[in-house]
Amino acid sequence: MLDGNRKKKTYSKKIKRLRRGIVITVVAACLIPTCICIILSVRYDRLNAKYKQSTADLEWYRQRYGSELSILSAMQPDEDAAGAAGSDLGAETGGFEQDYADVDTSGAQNPEDIEGTRYVYLTFDDGPSIYTEEILDILKENDVKATFFVCGKPDAKYVNAYKRIVEEGHTLGMHSYSHKYSDIYASLDSFKEDFDKLRIFLYETTGVWAKYYRFPGGSSNAVSKVDIKELENFLEGTDATFYDWNISAKDDKAGNTKESIYANIVDNVPKFKHCIVLMHDAADKRSTVDALPDIIRDIKAMDDTVIVPITDNTLPVQHIK
Numbered sequence: 001m002l003d004g005n006r007k008k009k010t011y012s013k014k015i016k017r018l019r020r021g022i023v024i025t026v027v028a029a030c031l032i033p034t035c036i037c038i039i040l041s042v043r044y045d046r047l048n049a050k051y052k053q054s055t056a057d058l059e060w061y062r063q064r065y066g067s068e069l070s071i072l073s074a075m076q077p078d079e080d081a082a083g084a085a086g087s088d089l090g091a092e093t094g095g096f097e098q099d100y101a102d103v104d105t106s107g108a109q110n111p112e113d114i115e116g117t118r119y120v121y122l123t124f125d126d127g128p129s130i131y132t133e134e135i136l137d138i139l140k141e142n143d144v145k146a147t148f149f150v151c152g153k154p155d156a157k158y159v160n161a162y163k164r165i166v167e168e169g170h171t172l173g174m175h176s177y178s179h180k181y182s183d184i185y186a187s188l189d190s191f192k193e194d195f196d197k198l199r200i201f202l203y204e205t206t207g208v209w210a211k212y213y214r215f216p217g218g219s220s221n222a223v224s225k226v227d228i229k230e231l232e233n234f235l236e237g238t239d240a241t242f243y244d245w246n247i248s249a250k251d252d253k254a255g256n257t258k259e260s261i262y263a264n265i266v267d268n269v270p271k272f273k274h275c276i277v278l279m280h281d282a283a284d285k286r287s288t289v290d291a292l293p294d295i296i297r298d299i300k301a302m303d304d305t306v307i308v309p310i311t312d313n314t315l316p317v318q319h320i321k
């Protein structure tokens with residue numbers, strides 16, 4: 001009898017263990033795929049949001065630059081213009097390169113310079129974009145301040161980027177509200193209108209009354225129907241200063257790579273005492289973001305060289321004098 005009872009107990013224990021095993025297996029079989037589904041759907045949502053953001057950004061660029069290229073080719077059918085029209089997305093640096101040899105862009109000397117110190121100003125045009133936050137992260141990790149010449153993008157998704165630029169100690173500069181050359185440079189009035197719109201928009205978004213300006217295409221652009229001198233006078237009257245550049249990443253040129261962007265900047269820094277470096281913060285400029293950490297590291301490693309944001313003490317590099 002005792003043996004029988006013991007056997008029964010052992011069986012019931014075994015059955016209980018078996019049941020527990022089955023329950024655990026069933027629960028695990030349900031839970032694991034559910035968890036995987038949840039993780040995948042979250043990732044899908046994130047990627048989808050990013051994809052939508054990129055598409056919207058590219059659309060923004062197409063709207064502004066697509067027509068610009070046709071305007072440029074229509075206005076300048078000669079060979080010189082091919083340089084301007086041929087540069088990718090809006091001929092940002094086209095005019096500059098033609099004029100570069102004739103213009104003294106060796107870099108203005110800051111009266112407060114410490115003898116022997118080289119100042120490098122990293123500037124980013126055209127933002128905010130899907131990459132602004134990442135650029136800001138890189139700058140933060142490297143404890144570097146830069147200058148952002150931004151456009152007017154009222155979309156809620158960019159509010160944080162504008163604010164972070166200011167909160168994290170970078171300089172917020174202006175680069176036109178619309179970045180649409182055909183509108184901005186059509187007349188002095190249209191330039192003024194665009195300028196005021198951006199300044200007010202930035203003030204309402206960040207509380208900063210911006211005072212540094214970069215002309216779309218630079219002051220040496222060949223697109224403006226208004227004499228750049230007139231636009232300069234207007235800027236002066238509004239207490240704004242414009243900054244061109246003496247080093248270009250050439251990240252708006254077709255075929256640029258992380259390596260070419262790095263070389264265009266780092267190889268040229270030793271040539272100037274004041275380096276105003278042109279880069280772009282735009283949805284189609286991934287290579288610029290990829291090159292940035294190495295650029296910062298290697299500029300910082302140069303003797304007597306500092307990376308600083310544009311301030312009132314920065315005398316501008318200007319292509320047109």
Ligand SMILES: [Zn+2]
Pocket residue numbers: 092125126175179216217
């Ligand atoms: Zn631009």
